[in-house]
Amino acid sequence: MDVFGSFTLLLAFVCAVYAFVGGIAAIITRHPLLVKSTRQAGIATCVLIFIGTFSLEYLLFSDNFSQAYVVSHSNRDLSAFYKIAALWSGQEGSLLFWSFLLAVYVISVLIAYRHKNGELMPYVGVILAGVQIFFLTLNNFVESPFKTLANVSASGVLEPFVRMDGNGLNPLLQYPEMVIHPPNLYSGYTGFTIPFAFALAALLARYPGEKWIHLTRKWTMIAWCFQSIGILLGAHWAYAVLGWGGYWGWDPVENASLLPWLTGTAFLHSVMMQEKRGMMKVWNVWLVFSTFLLCILGTFLTRSGVVSSVHAFANSQIGPWFVSFMLLTLVVCFVAYVKNHDYLKSENQLDSMISRESSFLFNNLLFLVACIAVLSGTLFPVFTEWFTPSRISVGAPFFNKIMIPIGLAILFLTGVGPLLAWRKTSTDSLKRNFTWPLVAGALSAVLAYILDYRNAFSLVCLSLCGFVFWTIVMEFYRGAKVIAARSGMSMMMSAHELAMRNTRRYGGYVVHFGMVLIFIGLAGAAFNTDVQKTMNLGDSMKLGPYTLVLQSADTKPEKNYTAERMIVEVLKGNKQLMMLYPEKRAFQGRDQANGTMVAIYSTLREDVYVVFAGMDPDTNLPVIHAFLNPLVKCIWLGGVWVVMGTLLALMPNRRAALVIAGATQPAASPVAPALTPSVTLRESHD
Amino acid sequence: MTKRRSLFVLALVIAMGVLPLVAQQQQADRVKAIGGKFLCMCGCSQVLTQCNHVGCTMSAGMLKELGQWVNRGDSEATITQAFVQQFGTTVYAEPPKTGFSLIAWAMPVIYFVAGAALVLFVISRWRKRPQAAGVDAAAPVTAAGVKISQEAMERGRAQAARETED
Numbered sequence: 001m002d003v004f005g006s007f008t009l010l011l012a013f014v015c016a017v018y019a020f021v022g023g024i025a026a027i028i029t030r031h032p033l034l035v036k037s038t039r040q041a042g043i044a045t046c047v048l049i050f051i052g053t054f055s056l057e058y059l060l061f062s063d064n065f066s067q068a069y070v071v072s073h074s075n076r077d078l079s080a081f082y083k084i085a086a087l088w089s090g091q092e093g094s095l096l097f098w099s100f101l102l103a104v105y106v107i108s109v110l111i112a113y114r115h116k117n118g119e120l121m122p123y124v125g126v127i128l129a130g131v132q133i134f135f136l137t138l139n140n141f142v143e144s145p146f147k148t149l150a151n152v153s154a155s156g157v158l159e160p161f162v163r164m165d166g167n168g169l170n171p172l173l174q175y176p177e178m179v180i181h182p183p184n185l186y187s188g189y190t191g192f193t194i195p196f197a198f199a200l201a202a203l204l205a206r207y208p209g210e211k212w213i214h215l216t217r218k219w220t221m222i223a224w225c226f227q228s229i230g231i232l233l234g235a236h237w238a239y240a241v242l243g244w245g246g247y248w249g250w251d252p253v254e255n256a257s258l259l260p261w262l263t264g265t266a267f268l269h270s271v272m273m274q275e276k277r278g279m280m281k282v283w284n285v286w287l288v289f290s291t292f293l294l295c296i297l298g299t300f301l302t303r304s305g306v307v308s309s310v311h312a313f314a315n316s317q318i319g320p321w322f323v324s325f326m327l328l329t330l331v332v333c334f335v336a337y338v339k340n341h342d343y344l345k346s347e348n349q350l351d352s353m354i355s356r357e358s359s360f361l362f363n364n365l366l367f368l369v370a371c372i373a374v375l376s377g378t379l380f381p382v383f384t385e386w387f388t389p390s391r392i393s394v395g396a397p398f399f400n401k402i403m404i405p406i407g408l409a410i411l412f413l414t415g416v417g418p419l420l421a422w423r424k425t426s427t428d429s430l431k432r433n434f435t436w437p438l439v440a441g442a443l444s445a446v447l448a449y450i451l452d453y454r455n456a457f458s459l460v461c462l463s464l465c466g467f468v469f470w471t472i473v474m475e476f477y478r479g480a481k482v483i484a485a486r487s488g489m490s491m492m493m494s495a496h497e498l499a500m501r502n503t504r505r506y507g508g509y510v511v512h513f514g515m516v517l518i519f520i521g522l523a524g525a526a527f528n529t530d531v532q533k534t535m536n537l538g539d540s541m542k543l544g545p546y547t548l549v550l551q552s553a554d555t556k557p558e559k560n561y562t563a564e565r566m567i568v569e570v571l572k573g574n575k576q577l578m579m580l581y582p583e584k585r586a587f588q589g590r591d592q593a594n595g596t597m598v599a600i601y602s603t604l605r606e607d608v609y610v611v612f613a614g615m616d617p618d619t620n621l622p623v624i625h626a627f628l629n630p631l632v633k634c635i636w637l638g639g640v641w642v643v644m645g646t647l648l649a650l651m652p653n654r655r656a657a658l659v660i661a662g663a664t665q666p667a668a669s670p671v672a673p674a675l676t677p678s679v680t681l682r683e684s685h686d
Numbered sequence: 687m688t689k690r691r692s693l694f695v696l697a698l699v700i701a702m703g704v705l706p707l708v709a710q711q712q713q714a715d716r717v718k719a720i721g722g723k724f725l726c727m728c729g730c731s732q733v734l735t736q737c738n739h740v741g742c743t744m745s746a747g748m749l750k751e752l753g754q755w756v757n758r759g760d761s762e763a764t765i766t767q768a769f770v771q772q773f774g775t776t777v778y779a780e781p782p783k784t785g786f787s788l789i790a791w792a793m794p795v796i797y798f799v800a801g802a803a804l805v806l807f808v809i810s811r812w813r814k815r816p817q818a819a820g821v822d823a824a825a826p827v828t829a830a831g832v833k834i835s836q837e838a839m840e841r842g843r844a845q846a847a848r849e850t851e852d
Contacts, residue, residue, distance in 0.1 A: 244736050251731050279812075350812035358809055365801045373794035380781065380790045388786050390775040395725050396733055398780035402794045 002067055005055025006146040009096075012048035013136040015041045016129050023126035035122055042110050042125050045132055046103035053100040056093060056145050060086050065163040068147040069093055075168040077560040077588060082169050085179045088186070089169055091303060091318075092145035098299070099135045101183070101190040105219075106132065109194055117215065123201030131193055134325045142318055168560070171587045171595035177237040185230025185257055189295040191223025192260055195267075196292035199285050203336045206343045210274055213284070217271065218650055220288075224264045225646040231257050232639035243596045243611040245530060245627040247635065250399035255378045256298030259371055263291040266367035269417075273360050276422060281344040282337075283364070289333045294371070296326050301378070352424035359417040366413065370406045377402065404457055408464060411519055414512050415441075415468035418475055436474065441467030453527060453630075461523040465516045472509045472516075479506075500654040507649025514641030517634045524606075524631025532625040534616040544628040546608055547571040551579070553622065561585040561595070566612045566622055570601050577601060582612040582624070606630040717756050721749060724769055725779045733779050 022038040025031075059067050060074050060083045073086040073093065088094040106128045113121055139145070150158045172178075195216040202212035234257065239247040248254060267287040273280045304319030337344075350357055377394045384392040419425075419433040444466025445459050453462060480494035489497065499506035533541045535550040549569040556563040565583040569576060580599035587595060601608040609627040616623050718735050726737035728744040734752070737745040748769075755765045769777045781787035 244732060246736060249732055249736075346812075350809055353809055353813070361805045361809065362802075365798075365805050369794065369797045369801055372797050376793050377790060381776075383789075384781075384786060392781045392787050392790075393725050393731075393776045393778055394781055394790060395731060395779035396736075397722065398790065401780070406794075406798075 001055050001058050001062075001064070002146045002148060005052050005059070006140075006144065008048045008055065009052040009136065009139050009144075009146075012045045012052060012099075013133070013140050015045040015048060016132045016136055019045060019129035020126055020133055023122055023129060027122045027126065035118075038122070038129075039110055039114065039125055042129055043107055045129070045136075046107035046110075049096075049099050049103040049132075049136075052139075053087070053096055056096060057084065057087055059146075063166070065166055066148055066160055068149055069145045071149065071163050071166045073166070073169055075166040075560075075588065078166075078169055079560065081176075081179060082174055082560075085173060085182075086169050088182045089173050090145075092139075092143040092147075094182070094186075095135065095138050095143050095303075095318075096145050097182075098186060098190060099132065099139055101186050102128075102132060102135065102193060105190055105194050109197075109219075113215075117211075120198070120201050120205055120207050120212065120215075123205050124197045127197040127200050128193065131197070134321075138318060138321060142321060168587060171561070171585065172241060174560070174587070174595060175237060175241050177233050177240070181230055181233035181237055183230075184226050184233060188223050188225075188227025188230050188257075189260065189299065191219065191226055192264060192288075192291045192295050194219040194223070195288050199288040200333060200336060203285060203340050203343065206340055210278070213271055213274055220264065220268060220271075221646055221650055224261070224268060225643060225650075227257070227261045227264065228639070228642055228646070231261060232636070232642075236636060239609075239632070240598050240600065241596065243598050243613070243625075245528065245609055245611070245625075245629060246525075247632070250377075250396045252378050253302050255374050255399075256301045259298060259375055260291045260294040262367050262371040262374070263287055263294055266364045266371075267291060269360050269367075270364050273357060277357065279346045279350075279357065280360075281346055282341065285337070285344060286333075287364075289329075293326055293329060294375075296322060296329070297375075300326070354420060354425045354430070356417060356420045356422045356425075359413055359420050363410065363413045363417065366406055366410045370403060370410070373402050373406065374399065407519070407522075408457070408460055411461070411464045411468060411515070414515060415464065415471045418471050418509070418512075433474075437467045437470040440470035444469075448523075453523065455526040458523040458526045461519055465520050465523070468512060468516050472513050475509055476506070497654075499648060500651075503651045503653055504649045507645045507647070507651070510645030510648055511642050512645075514638045514643075514645055517638030517641060519638075521631050521633070521635030521638060524629065524634070527630045528627060530625065530627040532613065532623060534619055534621045534623050536621055541624065541626060543608065543626045544606075545572055546577075546628070548580075548608075548610065548624070548626055550622070550624060556583070558585075561587040563597070564612070566610075566624065568599065568610055568624065570608055580608070580610045582610045584612050584614065602633050604631075604633050607632045713753075713756050717749070717753050720756065720762055720765055721752055723766070723779050724748070724777050727773050727777060 019038050019041040022034060022041060026034040026038050056069070059070050061080070063070070063074070063076050065071050069090060069092055070086075073090045074083055078086070086093065088097040109128070110121075110125065113124075148160050149163065151161050153159045198212045198216040198219075201207070231254075234254065235247040238249065238254075239245075267284060270280050270284055270287060274284050300319065300322035304322060352358075377399055380394045381391050384390065415437060419430075419437065421429065425433075441463045445463035447466075448454075448459055448462040453459065476495050476498065477491075479498040480491050483489065483494040483497050484491055487494065487497075499510075529544060531541050531543050533539070535541065537550055537552060540547050540549040547570075549571065550566060551569050552567045554565050554567065556565055563583040563585050565581050568580045568582065570578050570580060578601055580601060581597075582599040583597045585595040585597060596611065599610045601610075607627070607629040609629055611625040611627075613623040613625040615621065721735035722733055724734045726732050726734045726742065726745045726748065728737065728742045730737055730742065734745060734748055751768075752765065755768065760768075775782075781790040783791055
């Protein structure tokens with residue numbers, strides 16, 4: 001099976017090269033058969049990558065310990081669930097997984113648009129094949145996952161050998177979220193290849209209008225959604241597994257995942273400027289290019305060992321390959337831009353400084369500044385090594401100081417944007433729109449103060465959350481009121497109808513609401529407290545309003561590990577709330593490999609987060625480290641709303657009866673009066 | 687024993703009991719404050735006082751040393767110097783605001799100022815750009831032949847756009 005897997009990847013590489021070279025020939029000659037055959041080659045590449053990936057999974061599931069990858073990342077007792085995750089737990093497998101996910105996107109695009117956009121698709125096919133060639137080069141010639149173990153015999157001949165068992169999966173990865181976090185994050189990274197391919201193709205082909213944006217908008221949202229889920233799941237994994245009481249440590253690998261998310265978010269906003277007003281075309285194209293390049297950069301940072309991180313893969317020699325690919329991509333983008341920049345000329349002018357357009361410009365500025373600040377902070381240790389004799393670390397305190405003000409400014413604009421009209425906002429409108437949200441913001445600050453959240457940044461953050469929340473409520477209320485008045489439906493049903501009529505707009509507001517919840521959660525971090533105590537059985541510790549009592553300890557043998565558990569009772573006053581079981585796990589297969597399992601009692605107001613931090617070397621008694629983390633749950637709930645909002649935005653609009661300007665309005669249908677809009681609707685692009 | 691004297695003794699006893707606790711708390715706070723300025727050297731990139739992940743070989747020892755120095759009454763500068771001597775400049779949790787490291791602090795501010803200037807320049811340029819020909823050629827007229835003022839038309843457009851667009 002290893003030879004078969006290796007062969008399919010090699011064949012995939014050949015097909016990708018054909019799709020690339022043949023595609024260029026097809027663009028030049030415009031020969032229909034050549035166009036068709038290169039598209040088929042693109043599809044064949046993807047199918048072969050699927051087969052190669054399944055071959056590696058088969059080797060993992062069949063415990064084939066003649067394979068170096070299987071030995072390094074699996075063992076006999078590893079559950080099937082984690083044998084799936086072993087695919088992306090190592091350098092070679094995760095690169096193959098990259099190719100796999102990219103192939104899923106590529107085959108979807110090639111099939112979905114096989115009869116559409118005949119002018120553009122050959123270019124798209126060539127660009128996608130180019131990206132696939134790069135990853136298949138790594139899969140085949142640099143970091144092949146199909147390497148057979150061999151020993152040098154006494155006669156000097158290489159002889160294959162089979163190990164009895166493997167080393168097992170890294171204990172940190174043996175957690176359910178680790179099975180879904182990397183696929184989501186990688187789906188985000190790989191997904192941004194599609195808008196990149198369409199943007200570059202449109203530029204190269206000088207494809208008319210904003211059609212490439214309409215074609216790729218959903219792909220961008222899908223990639224963004226996956227990236228968001230991946231980041232949040234990663235944060236939750238760090239919170240629940242690493243046992244340090246936090247969820248975001250500004251680690252280089254965490255930062256690497258945030259960079260394309262920031263530019264991707266900026267693009268999702270600025271793209272509206274191009275759709276509605278024909279503006280910011282150059283900016284949008286470069287945002288897409290940057291997002292893709294940052295995805296590659298993130299992958300490079302994670303794998304090259306250029307920055308140190310607990311999340312990084314083992315150091316390898318693939319760094320120069322990534323740097324070369326990034327430089328080549330940058331050169332291609334730059335040449336394409338220089339040759340065709342006149343095609344990107346903006347059509348419209350700006351009427352007023354106080355307009356939706358301006359808010360988008362500042363929104364984009366802040367996202368970009370955030371991105372560059374995180375990037376330069378992440379790479380600063382490398383720069384210091386180049387220019388000074390010592391290396392300087394850049395840790396969480398630096399990023400917090402830089403990013404909190406930027407984050408608050410972005411939150412402010414999240415509320416301001418929807419209150420401003422396109423083109424120009426009158427003073428009356430400003431007064432009318434801003435009064436109640438500002439009142440809500442002020443009341444939120446007072447409420448936060450009363451509830452004892454007395455920290456300057458947190459108060460500002462919670463106040464802005466109130467402000468943004470009220471703008472969202474107002475947007476729904478105003479629209480729903482019109483529909484309710486015309487249809488007689490309840491406000492709730494009207495709000496639902498409203499959202500379904502313009503899913504993208506109201507889906508966006510739901511995403512904003514999710515972000516408000518996330519910011520509320522982040523504001524709570526200023527009030528985290530913790531206590532660490534060496535405890536005997538029956539001892540207790542105070543943690544805010546809670547009392548933790550160490551009731552007993554036991555050992556729980558499992559198939560792949562043995563857990564040492566502390567049984568901790570949580571009381572509030574005299575009321576028993578629940579039992580928590582923080583544990584340490586000793587995994588088989590890896591020498592002295594330990595993992596931890598945090599126990600959390602979570603409420604909307606706060607988390608009681610208990611870690612069994614090991615045995616005190618002096619007393620040989622268990623050390624319990626307990627944290628009281630306010631508002632953390634809001635972050636995870638916010639993530640759910642972000643996903644729901646994105647899914648809503650991805651849905652097609654429910655068509656209201658369009659009243660075309662100048663046309664005779666038909667008599668209102670007695671069956672569906674609610675579907676007659678109050679104003680002339682512009683047809684959406686869906 | 688007079689009442690005043692007994693009150694004095696009582697206060698002394700309370701103070702003797704409470705003062706060490708206060709001093710202990712102050713020292714713990716100081717350890718937390720100073721420890722927050724360094725990274726754990728186990729390679730986890732976490733702040734020293736936050737690094738407690740299972741299997742960490744460094745944080746306990748570093749915190750113990752820090753506690754000893756704080757108890758001894760060493761100044762923050764002395765403690766910083768000791769840590770830097772032991773682990774090098776990588777022990778700083780954030781770049782020092784001196785020398786080459788100052789660039790790390792200055793860069794985000796420069797990005798923002800330069801970016802904001804660029805945005806303002808772009809906005810002012812776009813505002814000066816003439817409107818497309820034909821847009822203002824004639825005042826808008828309704829289906830009933832009634833002329834609408836440009837201002838009213840703009841207001842209507844803005845309202846329609848706000849209520850119907852993203």
